[in-house]
Amino acid sequence: MPAAQTIAIVLAAGMGTRMRSDTPKVMHQLAGMPLVDHVLAGLSAAGITKATVVLGPEMADQTARFAPHNTVIQTERLGTGHAVKVALDAYDPSESDVLVVYADTPLLTTETINALLEQKRNDAAVAVLGFRPDDPGAYGRLITQGDQLESIVEAADASTDELKIELCNSGVLVANGQKLGAWVNALKNDNTKGEFYLTHVVALARADNEACVFTEGEVDELVGINNRADLAVAEGIVQNRYRAAVMAAGVTLQDPASVFLCHDTTFGTDVEVGPFTVFGPGVVIGSHVTIKGFCHFENATIGDRAVVGPYARLRPGAELDEGAHIGNFVEIKNARIEQGAKVNHLSYVGDARVGQGANVGAGTITANYDGFNKSKTNIGAGASIGSNTVLVAPVNVGDGAITGAGTVVRKDVPDNAIAVSEAAQRNREGTADAYRAQKKAVKESNGKDS
Numbered sequence: 001m002p003a004a005q006t007i008a009i010v011l012a013a014g015m016g017t018r019m020r021s022d023t024p025k026v027m028h029q030l031a032g033m034p035l036v037d038h039v040l041a042g043l044s045a046a047g048i049t050k051a052t053v054v055l056g057p058e059m060a061d062q063t064a065r066f067a068p069h070n071t072v073i074q075t076e077r078l079g080t081g082h083a084v085k086v087a088l089d090a091y092d093p094s095e096s097d098v099l100v101v102y103a104d105t106p107l108l109t110t111e112t113i114n115a116l117l118e119q120k121r122n123d124a125a126v127a128v129l130g131f132r133p134d135d136p137g138a139y140g141r142l143i144t145q146g147d148q149l150e151s152i153v154e155a156a157d158a159s160t161d162e163l164k165i166e167l168c169n170s171g172v173l174v175a176n177g178q179k180l181g182a183w184v185n186a187l188k189n190d191n192t193k194g195e196f197y198l199t200h201v202v203a204l205a206r207a208d209n210e211a212c213v214f215t216e217g218e219v220d221e222l223v224g225i226n227n228r229a230d231l232a233v234a235e236g237i238v239q240n241r242y243r244a245a246v247m248a249a250g251v252t253l254q255d256p257a258s259v260f261l262c263h264d265t266t267f268g269t270d271v272e273v274g275p276f277t278v279f280g281p282g283v284v285i286g287s288h289v290t291i292k293g294f295c296h297f298e299n300a301t302i303g304d305r306a307v308v309g310p311y312a313r314l315r316p317g318a319e320l321d322e323g324a325h326i327g328n329f330v331e332i333k334n335a336r337i338e339q340g341a342k343v344n345h346l347s348y349v350g351d352a353r354v355g356q357g358a359n360v361g362a363g364t365i366t367a368n369y370d371g372f373n374k375s376k377t378n379i380g381a382g383a384s385i386g387s388n389t390v391l392v393a394p395v396n397v398g399d400g401a402i403t404g405a406g407t408v409v410r411k412d413v414p415d416n417a418i419a420v421s422e423a424a425q426r427n428r429e430g431t432a433d434a435y436r437a438q439k440k441a442v443k444e445s446n447g448k449d450s
């Protein structure tokens with residue numbers, strides 16, 4: 001049966017108490033994307049584009065974000081078997097196979113989903129994906145006989161011998177839709193946790209003499225996220241996958257382990273990224289870009305041949321055109337730095353345009369906020385902004401204009417004009433030695449007193 005005839009149910013209603021969080025567990029993020037969205041993306045890559053997502057009541061106002069998937073609210077969290085029952089009651093799978101995945105198991109790959117569906121096709125009523133974690137701990141154990149799966153026993157209900165079984169339940173299961181409906185209706189909650197376990201379906205299927213099979217997946221794909229430590233482990237796995245993918249696509253990561261990517265980071269070719277750089281959401285990088293280390297980016301666009309960092313911060317709305325240079329300790333927010341323009345040292349450029357080929361000197365600040373409104377600074381093409389210029393927005397600096405060092409620009413500077421605002425400098429000739437002698441004497445007399 002092709003994947004298109006498989007209906008998926010995504011269980012995402014659990015309380016996630018072990019996360020100790022006000023945020024529902026499935027909305028915690030890996031590489032900038034909620035766990036549940038990782039699961040849905042994996043399903044979609046396997047050709048399953050419509051799923052029923054079972055949500056807890058606290059997410060009842062978020063159903064729209066799941067479109068085009070169906071959603072159903074599990075008002076009382078009575079266990080994974082009950083969650084599947086709620087989904088099947090709302091959306092009849094008719095003749096389809098039903099693939100159940102847990103939203104707290106977000107690293108599942110397309111290949112593994114397809115392998116399990118293939119296994120199910122060999123006339124079995126149920127196929128379960130098992131795995132062998134380093135520490136089987138609280139995972140359910142698969143009770144097998146030859147290549148037949150007999151039952152799944154939850155750790156809390158397992159005997160000492162059963163706890164020694166290394167083959168665990170990943171939570172991923174595919175079953176004949178009609179039969180699964182009957183089995184989840186027949187589940188009982190007479191177990192340690194008093195829950196309706198989906199895992200008990202296997203024993204019910206075997207009691208009906210139906211074939212149940214299992215296959216094994218990789219640990220890295222099947223870690224379940226139940227607490228913050230699990231979340232950190234999963235983040236590491238996701239980051240390693242993304243790092244490998246971008247390197248395969250032509251990006252040099254000088255020290256991959258210290259570069260953090262987001263699910264939507266996009267690179268052109270021949271980009272070089274130095275160590276300790278964080279890509280937040282919405283970052284688009286062109287080709288032949290050099291990113292020196294220790295940078296932080298979010299919702300920013302970096303054009304071809306731009307050079308950024310080290311220690312640069314690009315905040316939302318930063319747009320660097322081709323060949324722009326952004327240097328150390330420079331923060332750019334909601335500003336376009338046009339072709340070949342340079343902001344190389346110790347500057348804040350916010351709500352601004354820096355025209356083509358302009359040079360912004362060290363320590364330049366756009367004073368964009370008066371405590372009430374944000375205002376715009378517009379720097380013309382080829383302008384030269386002197387060190388420590390303060391541009392009090394709203395203000396325009398014309399094409400080819402120059403501002404002197406330390407200028408506070410409060411009114412527009414016309415094209416090709418030079419703006420200076422410094423107070424006249426006074427030199428007191430030959431007074432430096434006397435000044436130093438006086439300072440020294442004061443310091444020595446203070447020392448005697450103490």
Ligand code: UD1
Pocket residue numbers: 011012013014015026054074076077078079080081082083102103104105138139140141152154168169170171196197198199223224225226
């Ligand atoms: C479950 C399995 C266990 C397996 C492990 C794999 C059961 C009974 N146990 O245990 O065999 O080894 O996953 O990670 O299935 N959920 C609901 N509604 C509920 C309860 C849970 O939607 O009423 C959802 C949760 O959001 C979560 C998933 O189901 O995404 C699994 O629930 P969880 O409580 O994490 O089960 P585990 O104890 O991890």
Ligand code: MG
Pocket residue numbers: 104224225226
């Ligand atoms: Mg779990």
